[in-house]
Amino acid sequence: MKLWKTAWRFLPLSLLVLVLTGCLGETNLTALDPKGPQSQWIFDNMLLSVYVMAFVTIVVFAIFFIILAKYRRKPGDDEIPEQVHGNTALEITWTVIPIILLAILTVPTITGTFMLADKEPDPNVGEDTVRIKVTGHQFWWQFDYEEEGFTAGQEVYIPVGEKVLFELHAQDVIHSFWVPALGGKVDTIPGITNNLWLQADEPGVFKGKCAELCGPAHALMDFKVIALERDEYNAWVEGMQAEVAEPTETLAQQGRAVFEANSCIGCHAVGGVGTAAGPALTNFADREVIAGYLENTDENLAAWIHNPESLKQGNNMPAFPDISDEDMEALIAYLRSLSVKED
Numbered sequence: 592m593k594l595w596k597t598a599w600r601f602l603p604l605s606l607l608v609l610v611l612t613g614c615l616g617e618t619n620l621t622a623l624d625p626k627g628p629q630s631q632w633i634f635d636n637m638l639l640s641v642y643v644m645a646f647v648t649i650v651v652f653a654i655f656f657i658i659l660a661k662y663r664r665k666p667g668d669d670e671i672p673e674q675v676h677g678n679t680a681l682e683i684t685w686t687v688i689p690i691i692l693l694a695i696l697t698v699p700t701i702t703g704t705f706m707l708a709d710k711e712p713d714p715n716v717g718e719d720t721v722r723i724k725v726t727g728h729q730f731w732w733q734f735d736y737e738e739e740g741f742t743a744g745q746e747v748y749i750p751v752g753e754k755v756l757f758e759l760h761a762q763d764v765i766h767s768f769w770v771p772a773l774g775g776k777v778d779t780i781p782g783i784t785n786n787l788w789l790q791a792d793e794p795g796v797f798k799g800k801c802a803e804l805c806g807p808a809h810a811l812m813d814f815k816v817i818a819l820e821r822d823e824y825n826a827w828v829e830g831m832q833a834e835v836a837e838p839t840e841t842l843a844q845q846g847r848a849v850f851e852a853n854s855c856i857g858c859h860a861v862g863g864v865g866t867a868a869g870p871a872l873t874n875f876a877d878r879e880v881i882a883g884y885l886e887n888t889d890e891n892l893a894a895w896i897h898n899p900e901s902l903k904q905g906n907n908m909p910a911f912p913d914i915s916d917e918d919m920e921a922l923i924a925y926l927r928s929l930s931v932k933e934d
């Protein structure tokens with residue numbers, strides 16, 4: 592009984608751990624609430640193994656306690672019971688049952704693993720299947736829509752209800768592309784191409800994370816999958832493909848000059864395709880967050896440009912501490928003009 596008292600004392604602590612680790616937090620960064628066929632399959636397979644394990648645990652413990660109660664030494668038992676060695680029937684039974692249980696787990700796991708890595712286009716969409724090249728960088732994500740001819744950073748847009756094919760690459764070290772609500776975790780490895788498909792069954796924003804320790808800012812290497820209805824998705828694609836318009840406001844025009852004078856343009860593409868040293872900013876104003884995690888406010892943006900290191904340790908953007916308040920205001924106005932959303 593003393594043990595129970597001690598165990599109860601740890602209950603608040605364990606709940607606290609759950610809350611602090613975000614297990615009970617409001618986020619769709621979870622594999623336990625699947626939102627697509629990939630993650631649904633993974634979830635179902637996980638349940639299957641839980642059921643198999645529960646079955647084994649229950650049967651083994653039931654036998655254990657029955658035997659403990661039935662065959663324990665009772666008062667008056669003076670003789671040593673008959674000693675047996677080996678029992679063919681029992682041995683066959685406890686070999687065959689695990690083989691059957693493992694087969695129940697193995698068959699769907701193997702067929703499912705192939706299903707999850709399949710590179711075939713969506714049968715309902717055919718030629719129009721969206722293909723996206725993903726590149727993991729320390730510590731941000733690049734999404735090339737090669738057929739459509741543009742590059743996006745940090746947020747990947749997909750059409751709802753369609754199988755989207757991802758080709759996974761890495762620029763520097765191994766990262767891992769993971770959107771728990773939509774599917775499995777697949778590594779991005781320098782020099783190797785991995786494949787993954789994902790499908791979102793409902794529109795929404797699905798959080799993703801780098802799931803492979805890749806350096807100091809690994810924990811902040813977050814991204815988002817934004818699933819839109821097909822027509823909205825098409826509109827977004829057109830917006831990304833369009834020539835980036837000259838900013839209309841004077842302040843934003845000045846900001847563009849600041850952007851060019853500080854060689855931001857050398858690392859950040861605005862429009863166009865291809866790898867740059869930093870995320871493309873073509874639709875930066877539409878992002879919810881800066882650098883994967885920081886709320887996209889003017890204050891945070893100024894702080895980020897002045898000193899990125901103070902906000903995301905180890906990231907590869909240099910600091911620009913000398914940009915004056917005036918220039919910063921203009922620069923921010925320019926960055927805020929970079930939107931492909933219709934308003």
Ligand code: HEC
Nearest residue numbers: 729730731853854855858868869881882883906907908911
């Ligand atoms: C040497 C290359 C380099 C230069 C020059 C550079 N940046 Fe960056 N920038 C980066 C990298 C790399 C990141 C990604 C950091 C991360 O999230 O790990 C980044 C991230 C950003 C982001 C966040 C984008 C997002 O959505 O995550 C903004 C905004 C930004 N830079 C603005 C600027 C501005 C403005 C300038 C010029 C004053 C500039 N950068 C100059 C490399 C550079």
Ligand SMILES: [Cu+2]
Nearest residue numbers: 766801805812
């Ligand atoms: Cu990473």
